[in-house]
Amino acid sequence: NSPPTFPGELPIIGHAVQMIEHRNAITDPTDVGIVASACLDKAFFYKIGKDFVEKGLLTADAIIWKPHRKLINPAFNQQILNTYLNEMNVQARNLVSHLTAMAENGQIDTYQYLIQYVLRIVCRTSLGLESKDQNIIDTNYTKAIQEIFTIFCYRAFNPWLYPSFIYKRTALKGKEDKLIKELNNMINTVIQKRKSDLKSNNCITNNGIDSITGRFKPILDLLLHLADKEQVLTDDEIREHLDTIVIASYDTTSTVLQNILLVLGSYPEVQEKVYKEVQEVFQNNEDLNIHDLSKLVYMEAVIKEVLRVYDVVPVVARKLDTDIVLPKCTLKAGSTCILSLYGLHRHSSWGPEVNKFKPERWLNPATLPTNPNVYAAFSIGKRNCIGKQYAMMSLKISLAHVVSKFRISGDIKNIKWKFELVLKPTDPALIGFDLRS
Numbered sequence: 137n138s139p140p141t142f143p144g145e146l147p148i149i150g151h152a153v154q155m156i157e158h159r160n161a162i163t164d165p166t167d168v169g170i171v172a173s174a175c176l177d178k179a180f181f182y183k184i185g186k187d188f189v190e191k192g193l194l195t196a197d198a199i200i201w202k203p204h205r206k207l208i209n210p211a212f213n214q215q216i217l218n219t220y221l222n223e224m225n226v227q228a229r230n231l232v233s234h235l236t237a238m239a240e241n242g243q244i245d246t247y248q249y250l251i252q253y254v255l256r257i258v259c260r261t262s263l264g265l266e267s268k269d270q271n272i273i274d275t276n277y278t279k280a281i282q283e284i285f286t287i288f289c290y291r292a293f294n295p296w297l298y299p300s301f302i303y304k305r306t307a308l309k310g311k312e313d314k315l316i317k318e319l320n321n322m323i324n325t326v327i328q329k330r331k332s333d334l335k336s337n338n339c340i341t342n343n344g345i346d347s348i349t350g351r352f353k354p355i356l357d358l359l360l361h362l363a364d365k366e367q368v369l370t371d372d373e374i375r376e377h378l379d380t381i382v383i384a385s386y387d388t389t390s391t392v393l394q395n396i397l398l399v400l401g402s403y404p405e406v407q408e409k410v411y412k413e414v415q416e417v418f419q420n421n422e423d424l425n426i427h428d429l430s431k432l433v434y435m436e437a438v439i440k441e442v443l444r445v446y447d448v449v450p451v452v453a454r455k456l457d458t459d460i461v462l463p464k465c466t467l468k469a470g471s472t473c474i475l476s477l478y479g480l481h482r483h484s485s486w487g488p489e490v491n492k493f494k495p496e497r498w499l500n501p502a503t504l505p506t507n508p509n510v511y512a513a514f515s516i517g518k519r520n521c522i523g524k525q526y527a528m529m530s531l532k533i534s535l536a537h538v539v540s541k542f543r544i545s546g547d548i549k550n551i552k553w554k555f556e557l558v559l560k561p562t563d564p565a566l567i568g569f570d571l572r573s
C-alpha cells in the first residue's frame with residue numbers, strides 16, 4: 137500500500153532531501169483530481185521565490201491564496217480579455233514585421249525574441265505600459281526578470297541551497313537581492329504613477345475601457361480599484377500579483393509559441409490546414425475580431441495537442457496537510473506530492489496513439505478520454521492557471537498573423553529537452569519564415 141516515490145534522487149543529496157520531506161509522484165487522473173482539490177498549499181520548493189513574490193497567486197499559502205484568487209478572477213473574465221484584442225493584434229503585426237526582417241538570412245533562433253514579444257503584451261495589458269515605455273520593457277525589465285528566474289531555477293535544482301542560512305551567505309543571494317530591488321523599483325514607480333494618473337483624471341471604467349484614453353484598462357487598474365474602494369490590497373500585494381502574472385506568463389507562453397511554430401514546420405500538412413482556416417477567417421481584414429477567435433477550431437486543436445504532447449509545465453507539486461486516501465494507497469500528511477501532468481498526458485485513456493501528435497483527436501469529442509482530468513496543460517482543480525483564456529487568445533492571435541504571412545519550417549522531432557521549471561529545448565531551436573507570395 138505504499139505510494140510510489142518520486143524517482144531519480146541523486147545519491148547522498150537525494151537522501152538528504154528525503155530526510156527533509158517525503159515525496160510521492162502520482163500520474164493517475166483520479167488520484168491527481170483528488171490531490172488537486174483536497175490540497176491547496178504548494179510544495180516547499182515554491183518558496184524559493186518568496187523574497188520576490190511570497191503572496192502572489194502562484195506561490196501563496198492557501199489561506200492567502202483563496203481570498204486573493206477570488207478578488208483577481210474578474211480581471212481575467214472574457215469581457216475584460218476582449219478589451220486586450222486590439223493590443224494583441226497590434227503586437228502580432230509587429231512580430232510579423234520583425235520576423236520578416238530577421239528571417240531574410242535563413243532559419244533563426246526565435247526564443248529570445250518571442251520572450252520579448254510576450255513580455256510586451258503582458259506588460260501592456262497588466263501594468264498598463266505604453267509604447268513610450270518600450271525601451272524599459274525591452275532592455276531593463278526583460279533582462280532583470282530573466283536573470284531572477286534563472287536564479288530561482290538554479291536554486292530549485294540545487295537542494296543544498298534550500299536552507300536559507302546557507303543560501304543567504306552565497307553570492308547568488310546577493311545577486312537575487314540586487315535584482316529584486318531593481319524590479320521592485322521599476323514596478324513601484326509604475327504603480328505610483330498610475331495611482332496619481334487615476335486620481336487626477338478621475339477615470340471611470342466602462343466595460344473595461346478607460347473613459348479618458350479609450351484604451352483598455354490594465355489589470356493594475358482593477359487591483360488599484362480594489363485597494364481604493366474595498367481597501368483589500370496593499371501596494372506590496374499589488375506589486376507581487378503583477379510580478380507573479382508576468383513570471384507565470386512569459387516563459388510558458390513564449391515556449392509554447394516556439395513549440396507550435398516548430399510543430400507547424402515539422403508537419404507541413406497541419407500547417408496548410410491552419411493556413412487555410414486562417415485565410416477563411418481573416419478574409420481581407422488586417423486584424424482578427426473577437427468572433428473570429430471562436431472560428432479557429434482547427435488551430436485550437438493544434439494548440440491543445442502541442443500542449444499535450446510537448447508539455448511546458450510537466451509537473452506541479454502540493455504539500456499534504458492531512459493523510460489523503462487514494463483508491464490504491466494513502467499519502468501521508470506532511471509529505472510532498474508531485475502531480476505529473478506529463479504522466480496524465482500519456483495516460484492509456486488517450487488510446488493506442490497516445491504518443492502521436494494528432495490534432496484531429498480534439499475535433500471529435502467521442503475520441504477523447506472521458507475523464508477530463510487527463511488533460512492538464514493549465515493544471516486542474518481550483519488552483520489551475522488563471523491566465524488560461526488569456527494565453528489561448530494571445531496564442532491564437534499570434535499564430536493567425538504569423539501563419540498567414542509565412543511558410544514556416546522547423547524540426548521538432550530531433551529536439552532534446554531540458555527542465556528549467558518549464559520544459560524547453562536544450563539547444564537553440566531554429567525556425568525558418570519564408571514570406572508567402
Ligand code: HEM
Nearest residue numbers: 193194384385388389392449452514515519521522523527
Ligand atoms: C500557454 C501558456 C501557459 C501555460 C501552459 C500555463 C500553465 C500553468 C500551470 C500548469 C499552472 C499551475 C502551476 C502550479 O500549480 O505550479 C499555472 C498557474 C498560473 N498561471 Fe499559467 N500558464 C500559461 C499562461 C499564463 C498566462 C498568460 C498568465 C497570466 C496572464 C498565467 C498566470 C498564471 C497564474 C497567476 C498562475 C497561478 C494561479 C493560482 O495558483 O491561482 N499563466 N499556469
